[in-house]
Amino acid sequence: MVRPLLLGLLLAGCASLPEVGPAEPMPPVRPEREGAFRVAVAGMVSPKEAHPYRELVQHLWPHAVVFGRRGYGEVLALLREGSVDLAFLCSLAAGEVVAHGYGEVVAQSVPAGWTRYRALAIVPQGSSHRTLSDLVGATVALVDPLSNTGRARFFQALRREGFQPERMFRRMVYTYSHDRAVEAVARGLVDAAAVDGMVLDALLRVRPEWRNRIRVLWEGPEDPPPPVVVRAGLSPAWKAQVLEDLLQAGDYLLALGIVGFRPASEKPYVDLWREVRR
Numbered sequence: 452m453v454r455p456l457l458l459g460l461l462l463a464g465c466a467s468l469p470e471v472g473p474a475e476p477m478p479p480v481r482p483e484r485e486g487a488f489r490v491a492v493a494g495m496v497s498p499k500e501a502h503p504y505r506e507l508v509q510h511l512w513p514h515a516v517v518f519g520r521r522g523y524g525e526v527l528a529l530l531r532e533g534s535v536d537l538a539f540l541c542s543l544a545a546g547e548v549v550a551h552g553y554g555e556v557v558a559q560s561v562p563a564g565w566t567r568y569r570a571l572a573i574v575p576q577g578s579s580h581r582t583l584s585d586l587v588g589a590t591v592a593l594v595d596p597l598s599n600t601g602r603a604r605f606f607q608a609l610r611r612e613g614f615q616p617e618r619m620f621r622r623m624v625y626t627y628s629h630d631r632a633v634e635a636v637a638r639g640l641v642d643a644a645a646v647d648g649m650v651l652d653a654l655l656r657v658r659p660e661w662r663n664r665i666r667v668l669w670e671g672p673e674d675p676p677p678p679v680v681v682r683a684g685l686s687p688a689w690k691a692q693v694l695e696d697l698l699q700a701g702d703y704l705l706a707l708g709i710v711g712f713r714p715a716s717e718k719p720y721v722d723l724w725r726e727v728r729r
Contacts, residue, residue: 488515491538493526493595495677496650496707497628504539507703511696521627523597530554530682537693538680541647542568543599545678546724549717552683557690558697559678559715566652566708570604570671573636573651574643576664583612583669589642590622592632598645601629603727604671605645630654637664649676649708657706675719679712 490512492504501519508517518535520526523544529535531553540548548554562568574580580589586609594601609616624641626632629650635641637658648670655662679697681690697712704710 488512488537489518489535490515491518491520491526491529491535493520493523493538493540493544495539495541495594495628495647496630500628500630500707503704503706507700510703511700522625523595527553527597530680533682533684536682536685536689539677540680541595541597541599541601541677542675542720542723543603543727544597545680546720546722547597548680549721550724554680554682555685555690556678556715556717556720557681557694558712560676560704560709561711561713562649562676563705563708563710565656566649567673568600568676569648569673570600571646571648571651571667572605572608572643572669573633573646573665574668575636575639576666578642578666578668580643580668583609584614586643586668587614587619588621590624591620592624592626592635592641592644594629594632594645594647595625595627598647599674599723599727600647600671601632601645604674605669607727608669608671633661633665637661639664643668653706653708674723675715676709678715678720 490508492501495501505517508515518529520529523541526535526538526540527544527548530538530548531551538554545554545556549556572583572586580586593605596602606616609619624635626635626644629647632644632646633651633654636644651665655665679693681693694714698714700712702710
């Protein structure tokens with residue numbers, strides 16, 4: 452049974468944190484020659500869990516300014532208007548950026564050996580739901596309207612089963628982070644959630660007690676892992692330096708299932724975006 456009050460408190464707590472609140476007005480980007488660098492971290496994980504990203508940025512670019520944003524849409528808007536130079540995005544959002552020409556993929560994350568980047572639908576361990584069709588009338592936590600693993604792949608699977616996901620659930624809520632969605636299932640606040648398998652695998656390593664609270668209902672295909680995107684117009688020299696820095700990043704993001712970065716082609720992300728849009 453979903454507890455609406457507790458669910459509301461969970462989501463309200465997420466929205467009240469300053470890092471994930473509405474985008475505040477931002478000053479103009481300083482010229483590249485001054486060495487300033489603006490980095491956006493989208494809401495893949497909540498501010499508490501996102502600290503490895505901030506540590507990584509501080510390590511690679513000590514003078515960078517880091518901006519957290521609640522949703523991918525807000526980060527895409529900042530890239531589109533040139534207000535940030537670099538963003539850590541999910542794969543689908545990156546595909547949209549590249550497809551519309553206001554950003555470029557420079558690198559992709561490398562998953563740890565104990566995880567893979569794929570979408571999962573999870574339910575409480577004791578749930579009677581066994582298949583996707585059992586979710587008709589359920590309360591479901593999604594991550595973001597532009598999330599690949601936290602919405603798009605899940606909805607794609609439901610449509611292939613003949614359902615209209617926008618109409619089949621009793622209620623849909625957006626948590627704007629994968630760990631919040633996992634927590635909502637672990638605490639029995641929702642009937643199901645669509646989440647990133649890498650985030651879930653990482654969370655279960657530090658919260659092993661959740662293994663007895665969560666069950667995987669459905670697993671999607673392995674997709675190109677989350678990339679790093681730079682705004683359109685960033686000079687070739689800066690792009691080359693960004694890539695060189697990322698290749699030396701080390702395991703700052705190991706707690707999130709990422710052991711480093713490698714060069715990436717934009718094509719897999721655009722292909723993913725086009726496939727999901729169909």
